[in-house]
Amino acid sequence: MVLLENDAFLTELTRLFQKCRTIGSVVITLKKYDGRTKPVPRKGHPETYEPADNKCLVRASDGKTRISTVVSSKEVIKFQMAYSNLLRAHMDGLKKKDKKSKSKKTKAT
Template structure:
């Protein structure tokens, strides 16, 4: 595990995604982090509770290498734009589904329609929109 600054994280993420493009998978996780190292206090005791700056923890791993960064709420807009551009540039290795010829309902035998019938660009756009909504939820303006 390597904790990196946000710019270094983006560079390493680009390198990691290029290495994983043909051979393996890459996993990216987002998590809200409020900086606590101890459990949250109970409702009755409010002593010693200080409001802290919310941060977002991003992890990327390919099975062998794991990189981590913490993005504060002050720099989230800049990071969000760079991160979305990086995802768009490096998601070109995904394969589109081959469209099947439509059969009549009698020939299908009553089976349900196949999932993921929309184009790949739709799912990439949907992923980025969900990412923006989640980061906006964690870092309200």
């Protein structure tokens, strides 16, 4: 997995969306990230670890290529605005709702 800067991540995510436009899908996950690279110790060995600030780990994958970035709390608003604009631009492949099924249900009752 490649850890990228925020702007480079958004650029690569755009490329993933363009590559998977006709066939395929892009999976995006977000989770809280505390900066640890090692697993949490067991109960017998307590360790006091306080993260400096809250961070978010964003991952994207198309099945073959995996990219990720870490967004700090200071950069969240800027990243979120760019990320939401990117998602709006590339969410045109969604299927429309079938309105016929809704009218059939009302007629049946």
